[in-house]
Amino acid sequence: MPSRGSDGGREGAVARLIVLDSRDELTTDHARLVAEALGVSLRTVWNWVAVARREGRLSARTPDRATVTPDLRARLAVWGGNVAAVHRELVAEAAAAGDPGSVPSLRALQRAVRLDLSAGERAGLKGGEAARRRFDVYGKRPPTHRNACWEGDHKRIPVRVDVEGTAVCPWVTWFIDVATKVIVGVAVTPHQPARDAVLAALRTGISRTEPYGPFGGLPRMVRVDRGKEFLCRTVERALGAFAVPVHDLPAYKPYRKGTVEALNDAVEEMFLVSLPGYTRRARPAGAHRPDQVEDLLTFAEFVEELLGWVRWWNTEHRPSGLEAGLTPLAAWEADATLVEDVDEERLAFFALEDDGRIRKISTSGVRWRRRFYIAPWMVGHVGTKVRLRYLPHFDGRIEVFSTEGWGRHLGTAHLAEAATLEERRVLSAVREKKARELKADLKAAEKLRRTRYAATTTPGAPRPRRTVTGQQARAEIAEARATDLAARALPDLIPPRDPPAGWARPRPVPAAKPQPGPAPAPAPAAAGDGADTEPGSGSKVRFLGLGVVG
Secondary structure, three states: OOOHHHHHHHHHHHHHHHHHHHOOOOOHHHHHHHHHHHOOOHHHHHHHHHHHHHHOOOOOOOOOOOOOOHHHHHHHHHOOOOHHHHHHHHHHHHHHHOOHHHOOOHHHHHHHHHHHOOHHHHHHHHHOHHHHHOOOOOOOOOOOOOOOOEEEEEEEOOEOEEEOOEEEOOEEEEEEEOOOOOEEEEEEEOOOOOHHHHHHHHHHHHOOOOOOOOOOOOOOOEEEOOOOOOOOHHHHHHHHOOOOOEEEOOOOOHHHHHHHHHHHHHHHHHOHHHOOOEOOOOOOOOOOOOOOHHHOOEHHHHHHHHHHHHHHHHHOOOOOOOHHHOOHHHHHHHOOOOOOOOOHHHHOOOOOEEOOOOEEOEOOEEEEOOEEEEOHHHOOOOOOEEEEEEOOOOOOEEEEEEOOOOOOEEEEEEEOOOOOHHHHHHHHHHHHHHHHHHHHHHHHHHHHHOOOEOOOOOOOOOOEOOOOOHHHHHHHHHHHHHHOHHHHOOHHHOOOOOOOOOOOOOOOOOOOOOOOOOOOOOOOOOOOOOEEOOOOOOOOOEEOOOOOOO
């Protein structure tokens, strides 16, 4: 922050007047010009000159005040920006050290924080990086042409839809052209998307045939965040085949791809808030109850509604970022930049993966992932060697290619024995039931494991809420041991075998008769017999074998 003495240009003006004064050229006219320029009285200017002659000071005196030191910043971070809490801590430490007068007052400390820390720094100490970022200034990238850059992102839709009788919140993956604000590619999944959603959105964005055109073509670059779905090897290979680089931006910096982030906010404010099942709708106090599944949109209906809104955005909406109030369609058509199209035959197998294995067509079809896939065109091709390509995370259909040359596409094969919708629903219900039972078991075990303590108002040892008797504890321990297979595998259930004949065996020592006087020294053990007797042990024998042989 600028110092108080430099406000209004006093320092430069007084320096000039002192130079004139040193040459005996300073007049009242000079002082009057400075007074009129700085908006002060003539007497004030002469006072400035007098202070400079007397003290050599050109600016106003800076009063002594408390400042924010590194230690104070660390304390503010610990207390979340609470200046009063930091002041109480400093006062307590100074009182314990016997120097209570070394701590500035609370008002002085608050003034120091207000003058030495910016508004963004104070907000960051209280609310973290996201709060600090609201006080930053962001520039805009220079305008470009269409297909110069696409930005892609995932968005979790805060709308519950019906997917086979279950209410879920779907996800949308889309790409938008930065220059014209055209949404070029969209893919929707009922769950968190993977790389197949990214590839599907890219394919719809590149293709310009119906129903995807007239937008599309190859972009010069694609800008995404550090999501693993966007940076996976499959996406890199698919775009690398067309020499399209993928720029991964730093994580947790949404302003680096502001166009698609603005789209994420716009779709919720302009469209999603009006749909049934919107999870962020304002509700009366105490009336939080989600909509029933019967009242929600089905997944197919939601996708149709979302694609309709995308068409409205591209053809009728006028985003503020475009010049002269143009729609994205008008901005796209007004741009004369050449669009690079991709042959539909090459794009038909865009984003398909290949496991690299060679298989044969049998009488049951093609075996992949322990299941068979068949198609009418396979008739008469039994024994033909083929390679398979498939869409990631989708095993209902595969593409079959020949192994000769670059691989000619033979046709599409479908799963031979796909389950019906009713069978899949019953299977889903069975799996959900097992998951609920396991959850209940784990919850009960957690309740038994955790000991609850009574609330206390004075320092002391914690007191359990429930007291267990010794008999109850022993009974539960015995029951646990009875069901524990490891505890039941006792070593005495199977008697040990006799040691081999070649092993050294201990020899029992006969008990000595007690005699008056000092005890005789024990005889040393024979070499190689493996026994080690202790003095005065009598018939007790210490040995290293598996058992005692009489």
